[in-house]
Amino acid sequence: xxxxxxxxxxxxxxxxxxxxxxxxxxxxxxxxxxxxxxxxxxxxxxxxxxxxxxxxxxxxxxxxxxxxxxxxxxxxxxxxxxxxxxxxxxxxxxxxxxxxxxxxxxxxxxxxxxxxxxxxxxxxxxxxxxxxxxxxxxxxxxxxxxxxxxxxxxxxxxxxxxxxxxxxxxxxxxxxxxxxxxxxxxxxxxxxxxxxxxxxxxxxxxxxxxxxxxxxxxxxxxxxxxxxxxxxxxxxxxxxxxxxxx
Amino acid sequence: xxxxxxxxxxxxxxxxxxxxxxxxxxxxxxxxxxxxxxxxxxxxxxxxxxxxxxxxxxxxxxxxxxxxxxxxxxxxxxxxxxxxxxxxxxxxxxxxxxxxxxxxxxxxxxxxxxxxxxxxxxxxxxxxxxxxxxxxxxxxxxxxxxxxxxxxxxxxxxxxxxxxxxxxxxxxxxxxxxxxxxxxxxxxxxxxxxxxxxxxxxxxxxxxxxxxxxxxxxxxxxxxxxxxxxxxxxxxxxx
Numbered sequence: 001x002x003x004x005x006x007x008x009x010x011x012x013x014x015x016x017x018x019x020x021x022x023x024x025x026x027x028x029x030x031x032x033x034x035x036x037x038x039x040x041x042x043x044x045x046x047x048x049x050x051x052x053x054x055x056x057x058x059x060x061x062x063x064x065x066x067x068x069x070x071x072x073x074x075x076x077x078x079x080x081x082x083x084x085x086x087x088x089x090x091x092x093x094x095x096x097x098x099x100x101x102x103x104x105x106x107x108x109x110x111x112x113x114x115x116x117x118x119x120x121x122x123x124x125x126x127x128x129x130x131x132x133x134x135x136x137x138x139x140x141x142x143x144x145x146x147x148x149x150x151x152x153x154x155x156x157x158x159x160x161x162x163x164x165x166x167x168x169x170x171x172x173x174x175x176x177x178x179x180x181x182x183x184x185x186x187x188x189x190x191x192x193x194x195x196x197x198x199x200x201x202x203x204x205x206x207x208x209x210x211x212x213x214x215x216x217x218x219x220x221x222x223x224x225x226x227x228x229x230x231x232x233x234x235x236x237x238x239x240x241x242x243x244x245x246x
Numbered sequence: 247x248x249x250x251x252x253x254x255x256x257x258x259x260x261x262x263x264x265x266x267x268x269x270x271x272x273x274x275x276x277x278x279x280x281x282x283x284x285x286x287x288x289x290x291x292x293x294x295x296x297x298x299x300x301x302x303x304x305x306x307x308x309x310x311x312x313x314x315x316x317x318x319x320x321x322x323x324x325x326x327x328x329x330x331x332x333x334x335x336x337x338x339x340x341x342x343x344x345x346x347x348x349x350x351x352x353x354x355x356x357x358x359x360x361x362x363x364x365x366x367x368x369x370x371x372x373x374x375x376x377x378x379x380x381x382x383x384x385x386x387x388x389x390x391x392x393x394x395x396x397x398x399x400x401x402x403x404x405x406x407x408x409x410x411x412x413x414x415x416x417x418x419x420x421x422x423x424x425x426x427x428x429x430x431x432x433x434x435x436x437x438x439x440x441x442x443x444x445x446x447x448x449x450x451x452x453x454x455x456x457x458x459x460x461x462x463x464x465x466x467x468x469x470x471x472x473x474x475x476x477x478x479x480x481x482x483x484x485x
Contacts, residue, residue, distance in 0.1 A: 083391030
């Protein structure tokens with residue numbers, strides 16, 4: 001637990017919604033450069049776990065320590081912390097009232113990280129990387145789902161985050177668009193980005209993950225390398241889950 | 247029959263033409279416009295403030311609401327309850343004869359009274375607009391490290407305003423018609439002009455029907471303009 005390279009440490013995380021305990025005393029850490037893929041049946045708490053990491057959900061108890069700072073502490077400026085943690089959502093959540101360029105540059109400019117020119121240059125560089133430079137002045141409503149999600153990834157990257165959190169990034173996409181988004185994520189992984197990905201794409205998990213986490217009933221039931229998890233599952237729950245999704 | 251029409255003509259002449267009285271209607275209309283615009287400005291500013299405080303309060307997790315916000319929220323709730331629970335006319339009378347009894351600035355008093363009244367209704371309209379925006383928008387903004395107010399100002403409110411434009415348009419029209427009430431504090435608005443002329447000529451029909459038509463025409467023009475604005479805003483969605 002005291003791994004010096006741990007970028008995110010989770011200590012005794014508990015999250016309850018009313019009487020319902022969604023996360024039950026989870027402790028773990030994500031190291032710098034590590035790609036963790038979180039799988040599990042729906043309602044198992046995997047998305048809640050991810051959303052606790054940047055405090056979109058406030059833990060009922062327990063600590064989240066990001067890069068040496070306890071972000072669950074009242075004294076921590078959570079905005080400052082979130083600027084270093086990118087997040088990609090299932091439903092993209094692009095800002096429909098802004099152009100693609102504005103979507104990407106808004107946060108870097110508003111948080112004082114860059115001026116508008118620098119942000120524009122950064123946006124264009126990133127858009128070019130995902131092959132969407134020609135969409136810079138389009139509005140999100142004119143884009144396909146796959147394009148929207150690639151823009152959402154770029155929007156998060158524009159803040160130069162230390163970690164990227166993906167919350168089922170391909171679940172709302174038409175099947176033929178899943179590939180283009182996964183490719184961007186793979187490139188990101190190859191570049192050494194620290195990533196935590198909640199997904200149902202087992203192929204992606206096998207290929208990209210350093211570690212696969214199987215979350216069920218609010219705990220990390222089993223974890224290990226993709227080979228451990230997919231080829232030698234130990235717990236009955238995981239075997240049952242894999243038989244359904246593979 | 248000819249006598250009847252001659253009578254109507256005479257009434258019309260007395261009510262509108264004699265002594266250049268039509269100019270007084272225009273002056274009255276101008277006062278009504280000024281009061282409407284002033285009250286609208288105050289109403290929207292107040293409305294946004296109250297709406298933001300109330301949604302901010304409601305969106306906090308239970309037990310995590312700070313004391314200052316709690317007090318602000320209570321003030322806002324009292325404000326909307328009192329304003330929406332008492333007649334506009336009574337509010338005007340209190341403003342004119344109690345709070346600003348010694349003030350000569352009737353236009354200012356009228357603007358303040360109507361603006362404060364309008365703010366309560368506008369705040370509820372804006373609140374519904376804010377709540378109509380997908381919570382994912384706030385989450386996305388916050389996940390990028392922007393503060394609550396920045397996300398509100400740059401992302402949530404602009405989208406909310408687009409959604410509530412028809413309701414805000416209605417409020418503007420109501421506000422314009424409600425300016426006829428400022429007559430009770432002695433301000434010479436369009437309605438007051440008609441009453442003054444009626445007192446001079448002893449003719450009620452022409453001045454009152456006349457101003458009714460004037461209010462109607464203005465409202466129809468406003469409706470038309472709002473329709474254009476709405477269509478234009480919707481077009482930007484489909485780009």
